[in-house]
Amino acid sequence: MSLLTIKDLVKSYPRPGRGARLSGRAPGEPASNAASEHRVVDIAEFSLAAAEQLALRGESGSGKTTFLNLVAGILAPDRGSIVLDGREVTALGEAGRDRLRAETIGYIFQTFNLLQGHTALENVELGMAFGRGVDRAHAVELLRRVGLGDKHGHFPRQLSTGQQQRVAVARALSNRPQLVLADEPTGNLDRRNAREALYLIREVCREEGAALLLVSHDERVLAQFEQMRDFAFLNRALGTATP
Amino acid sequence: MIWNLIYRSLRQHALSTLVTAGSIALASGLLLTVWVVKTQSQAVFAQTNSGFDAVLGARGSKLQLVLNSIFHLESSPGNISAADFEALRRNPMIGGAIKTAIPIAVGDSFQGWRVVGTVEKLFAEIEYAPGKRYALAPGGRNFKIGEHEAVVGSFAAKRLGWKLGTTFHPQHGVSEKAERDHDELYTVVGILEPTSTPVDRVIWIPLEGIQTMSGHNPLAKAEISAVLIQLRAPTAGLMASNLINQSGGKLTFAYPIGTIVAELFNKIGWFDQVLTLLAWLVAAVASGSVLVSIYNSMSARARDIAILRALGARRRTVFGAVVGEAAVIGVLGAALGFAVYAVLGGAVAAIIQAQTGVVLEPWKFNAVFWWAPATLVGLCVLGGFVPALKAYRLPVAETIAPVS
Numbered sequence A: 001m002s003l004l005t006i007k008d009l010v011k012s013y014p015r016p017g018r019g020a021r022l023s024g025r026a027p028g029e030p031a032s033n034a035a036s037e038h039r040v041v042d043i044a045e046f047s048l049a050a051a052e053q054l055a056l057r058g059e060s061g062s063g064k065t066t067f068l069n070l071v072a073g074i075l076a077p078d079r080g081s082i083v084l085d086g087r088e089v090t091a092l093g094e095a096g097r098d099r100l101r102a103e104t105i106g107y108i109f110q111t112f113n114l115l116q117g118h119t120a121l122e123n124v125e126l127g128m129a130f131g132r133g134v135d136r137a138h139a140v141e142l143l144r145r146v147g148l149g150d151k152h153g154h155f156p157r158q159l160s161t162g163q164q165q166r167v168a169v170a171r172a173l174s175n176r177p178q179l180v181l182a183d184e185p186t187g188n189l190d191r192r193n194a195r196e197a198l199y200l201i202r203e204v205c206r207e208e209g210a211a212l213l214l215v216s217h218d219e220r221v222l223a224q225f226e227q228m229r230d231f232a233f234l235n236r237a238l239g240t241a242t243p
Numbered sequence B: 001m002i003w004n005l006i007y008r009s010l011r012q013h014a015l016s017t018l019v020t021a022g023s024i025a026l027a028s029g030l031l032l033t034v035w036v037v038k039t040q041s042q043a044v045f046a047q048t049n050s051g052f053d054a055v056l057g058a059r060g061s062k063l064q065l066v067l068n069s070i071f072h073l074e075s076s077p078g079n080i081s082a083a084d085f086e087a088l089r090r091n092p093m094i095g096g097a098i099k100t101a102i103p104i105a106v107g108d109s110f111q112g113w114r115v116v117g118t119v120e121k122l123f124a125e126i127e128y129a130p131g132k133r134y135a136l137a138p139g140g141r142n143f144k145i146g147e148h149e150a151v152v153g154s155f156a157a158k159r160l161g162w163k164l165g166t167t168f169h170p171q172h173g174v175s176e177k178a179e180r181d182h183d184e185l186y187t188v189v190g191i192l193e194p195t196s197t198p199v200d201r202v203i204w205i206p207l208e209g210i211q212t213m214s215g216h217n218p219l220a221k222a223e224i225s226a227v228l229i230q231l232r233a234p235t236a237g238l239m240a241s242n243l244i245n246q247s248g249g250k251l252t253f254a255y256p257i258g259t260i261v262a263e264l265f266n267k268i269g270w271f272d273q274v275l276t277l278l279a280w281l282v283a284a285v286a287s288g289s290v291l292v293s294i295y296n297s298m299s300a301r302a303r304d305i306a307i308l309r310a311l312g313a314r315r316r317t318v319f320g321a322v323v324g325e326a327a328v329i330g331v332l333g334a335a336l337g338f339a340v341y342a343v344l345g346g347a348v349a350a351i352i353q354a355q356t357g358v359v360l361e362p363w364k365f366n367a368v369f370w371w372a373p374a375t376l377v378g379l380c381v382l383g384g385f386v387p388a389l390k391a392y393r394l395p396v397a398e399t400i401a402p403v404s
C-alpha cells in the first residue's frame, strides 16, 4: 500500500504582469489559459510507499518546491489527485489540510524557516503543537538526537547554520509524521555538515518509520540515496518528461 | 498553545509591547482621573455645606456668596450690617425658622490662607456633617471672644507648619500677596482635627477680631460678611428665600446650598465635557496605536505566521493569536492604567484639596473602574482584528518562499 499516490497533478502560476493575481486561481475559475499562465508542475503519476526514502533530482526552477508545497497542501493544484495516507488532499478543506500537515507531514524547508522568537526547544515543540499536542520529552529527545541536547534555550540567531538545520530536522520529525518532505535541506551547509545532516535526516526518518521525499539538485546529496528519480522525467511541464 | 504563541510574540516584540501598553496605560489613567474627578467632585461639592442650610449675605450672586462663605473661595459680595440681620431675626415669619445662625467676617489672610472671624459657637455646637462635631487636636482649645486667639484648620496648620502657641500677624486682603500686616499679634490656641471640608483651610479668629482689626474701616465694627444658617424646616428656607430675595432689599438669601453649588457645575459643565472628550480621544489614539504597532510588525511577522500555518496551525489559530496579543496588550495597559491613575488621580485630588479643602476619594468604587478598562481592552481587540484578518488571509506558500 503506498503512502502517497499522485495522479495528473497540474499547477500553473499566472505570468507576472498582465494583472496576474499572486494568490493563484479562485476555485470555479475557467481552466488554464496558456497565454497568461505558466505551467510549473504537470505530473502524470507518482507514488511513494510508507517508510520509503526517495530523492528527486531537479534543476533550479524546475518546480520542486512547488511540487512539495502541493503535497503539503499549502498550495492548491489546478487539477489532479493527491492521496496521502488514504485521504484525498485536494478534497480536504483548508482546515483539513492544516490538520493533515499538523499530524502526518514533517516539512524541512529550503531555508529552515525557524521562528526567530522561539528557542530551539520551542521551535521543535511547535512542530507538534498543532497536531496531537506538545510532548516535551519527545522534543528534548529529538534535540538530543540531532546533537543539540545543550542548546534548548538558544534562539535561532544564536545557532550556527548547521545547528539551525538540525533544529529544523528535529522540528519536522517532532509530530511523528508518516511523510517527511525535505526541500534542498542541505543547500545552505558546507560539505561536511551537509553529509552529516543528510545522514541524520535519513537515520531519524528510518527510526521513526517515516517516509522521506527529498528534492535537490546537489549530486553529492543525491548520490547517497539508493532510490533517486529525475524530476525532469517526472514533470511534464518541463517538456522533457518521458511518456 | 495559543497562549504560548502570544507570550512568545510579546516576548519577541518586548519593546513595542511595552510602549504600546504604556500608551494604553496613560489613556486609561487619564480616563479614570477625568471620570472620577468629574463624578465625585460634583457629588462631593454639592454635599459640602459645612452643616448649614443657607447663607445670608449682601445683595449679589448666590453662587458667589456660597463660594465665599462656605468654600472660602472668590471674594465676598460685600458686607451686611449686624442690625439688618437682627431685624431679620426679629421678623416673626423668618426668625422662628432659624435654628442656628453663625456670623462670619472675612477680608484678611495669612500667606494666602484666609483668616475668617466667627463665634465660638461654630466649633462648640455645630455638626459640620450629620453626627460630626468639630474636634481639636490634643492640647488645643477654642478661641475666646475678646482675645487675640486663633483656631486653625488642620490643612492650613499642616501647610503652615503651625503648632499650638505659634503667633502671627493677619494680613490685609485675601490675595496671595497680601497688602500689609495688621498690628495685632494672634496666638494659635487650637488646631482642628481634619474634617474634609473647606474649614480645614481656614484660620479662624473671633468675629470682632476682624471687625476691629487695626486699619479696617471703623464702620466695619458693626458689619459682618455673611451669616451661616441652620433651618428648622426646609419649608422655612423656601419662604425666607422668597421673602428676602424678592423684596429688593440689601440682602441675599442663598438656599439651598447644594443646588447653588450644582449651578456652578452646570456653568463649568463644558469644561469636563472637553476633558472627557480629550480622555476618549487619547483612548482612541492609544488603541489605534495597538492596531498600528501590530500591523506594522505584520510584514515582519508574515513569514512567522506562514511558517506556523505550514506547520499545521489553523487559520483561526493564527487569527486568535494576533487578536489575543492585542487583547493582552490591552489588559496589560489597563492594569498599568490603575498605576497611572494612582499617581494622576492622587495628584488631582491633592490639588483639589489644597485649593478647596474638599476631599475626593480616588479609590472609592466608581463604575468607571470596570467599564473604562473593559472598553479599552475591547478597543484593543478591535484594533487587533485588522492585522489578525491579514494573518488569516495570508497566502502560505508565497510568504514562506525564500526571499532572495
Ligand SMILES: Nc1ncnc2c1ncn2[C@@H]1O[C@H](COP(=O)(O)OP(=O)(O)OP(=O)(O)O)[C@@H](O)[C@H]1O
Pocket: A013, A014, A016, A022, A040, A058, A059, A060, A061, A062, A063, A064, A065, A066, A067, A110, A217, B398
Ligand atoms: N508564486 C509564484 N508565482 C509565479 N511564479 C512562481 C511562483 N512561485 C514559483 N514560481 C515559478 O515556478 C517555477 C518553479 O519554482 P520552484 O520554486 O518550484 O522551483 P524549484 O525547483 O524549487 O527551484 P530551486 O531549486 O531554485 O528552489 C519558477 O519558474 C518560479 O519562477
Ligand SMILES: [Mg+2]
Pocket: A064, A065, A066, A110, A183, A184
Ligand atoms: Mg525550491
